[in-house]
Amino acid sequence: MGVNFDLNDLQAFRAVVELGSFRKAAEAVNISQPALSRRIDKLEEALGVRLFERTTRSVTLTTVGRAFAPSAEQLLDDLDVALLGIRDVSSSRLGHVTIACVPSVAYYFLPSAVASFHRRFPRIRVKLLDASANEVLSAVISGEADFGVSFMGSQESEVDFKVLLQEQFVAACRRDHPLARKKRVTWNELYEHEYVSVDKTSGNRLLLDQALSAVSPRAPSVCETRHVTTMLGLVEAGLGVAAVPSMAMPGRNHHILTSVPLVDPVVKRRVGIVRRRGRTLTPAAQEFHQTILDMRGDVGSSGTLTDDVARKARPSRKPAS
Numbered sequence: 176m177g178v179n180f181d182l183n184d185l186q187a188f189r190a191v192v193e194l195g196s197f198r199k200a201a202e203a204v205n206i207s208q209p210a211l212s213r214r215i216d217k218l219e220e221a222l223g224v225r226l227f228e229r230t231t232r233s234v235t236l237t238t239v240g241r242a243f244a245p246s247a248e249q250l251l252d253d254l255d256v257a258l259l260g261i262r263d264v265s266s267s268r269l270g271h272v273t274i275a276c277v278p279s280v281a282y283y284f285l286p287s288a289v290a291s292f293h294r295r296f297p298r299i300r301v302k303l304l305d306a307s308a309n310e311v312l313s314a315v316i317s318g319e320a321d322f323g324v325s326f327m328g329s330q331e332s333e334v335d336f337k338v339l340l341q342e343q344f345v346a347a348c349r350r351d352h353p354l355a356r357k358k359r360v361t362w363n364e365l366y367e368h369e370y371v372s373v374d375k376t377s378g379n380r381l382l383l384d385q386a387l388s389a390v391s392p393r394a395p396s397v398c399e400t401r402h403v404t405t406m407l408g409l410v411e412a413g414l415g416v417a418a419v420p421s422m423a424m425p426g427r428n429h430h431i432l433t434s435v436p437l438v439d440p441v442v443k444r445r446v447g448i449v450r451r452r453g454r455t456l457t458p459a460a461q462e463f464h465q466t467i468l469d470m471r472g473d474v475g476s477s478g479t480l481t482d483d484v485a486r487k488a489r490p491s492r493k494p495a496s
């Protein structure tokens with residue numbers, strides 16, 4: 176016996192799942208709330224199960240509904256992929272894209288990409304998983320994320336790594352710090368001052384330990400943290416200086432922080448898009464992927480954001496008193 180439901184019923188189901196409300200879902204798919212309820216009733220009748228528990232105040236998925244939701248999402252995504260070469264379905268679809276990203280890229284670079292994407296596709300939700308480089312790889316391989324942005328993955332057999340840019344490590348310091356007056360700083364000079372660092376769980380720490388095997392700090396760091404963005408907060412508070420990837424820095428007009436290139440040796444990292452090998456991106460994910468590729472033109476040769484983009488991306492903050 177055939178299953179008596181259609182594409183509209185699946186789209187109504189997905190809308191309710193994503194928005195958690197029959198009223199909001201009806202608005203999203205441009206039908207009345209009673210019409211949307213009829214579509215859900217039809218789907219439940221065809222499947223012979225209840226997909227939602229409904230009260231006057233809430234809508235929640237049943238156990239069967241939670242099991243069915245990923246399959247419905249996959250069916251609709253597969254259909255979008257099939258139609259992608261025929262017509263543009265991305266601008267009108269109600270969907271989502273999940274990106275895993277290392278925090279040093281997520282804080283200043285990625286917000287501009289998200290803002291640009293949202294202006295073009297306001298009905299597509301973006302979920303960012305800001306995580307360590309190893310966690311980004313795991314999220315991409317497991318399928319939790321559509322793709323990732325990281326500096327690790329080029330040696331992994333399960334993923335493809337497309338280089339976006341190469342950036343240099345710089346000395347991050349306050350504008351009133353003695354190092355701020357220099358044109359370049361050696362690693363030994365950096366370590367003559369109090370500094371903060373990332374701990375051994377960080378991919379950046381692994382990269383630096385390998386590159387700086389001949390450099391010995393005179394003293395341990397005054398503080399260790401897991402993420403580069405936290406280090407910048409500590410530097411801004413006056414706790415010391417830090418070695419960070421240039422992309423993690425705000426624009427040149429930041430009122431407190433500045434950076435100086437680190438030399439002897441020059442340490443660089445490659446930032447790229449990480450995708451699970453053999454996986455086809457959904458139209459929504461493909462559009463966001465292209466948005467990030469287009470953003471490369473907004474990044475300076477050193478890996479820092481151009482001032483116009485940095486002003487749009489960074490949070491508005493007043494000078495410290």
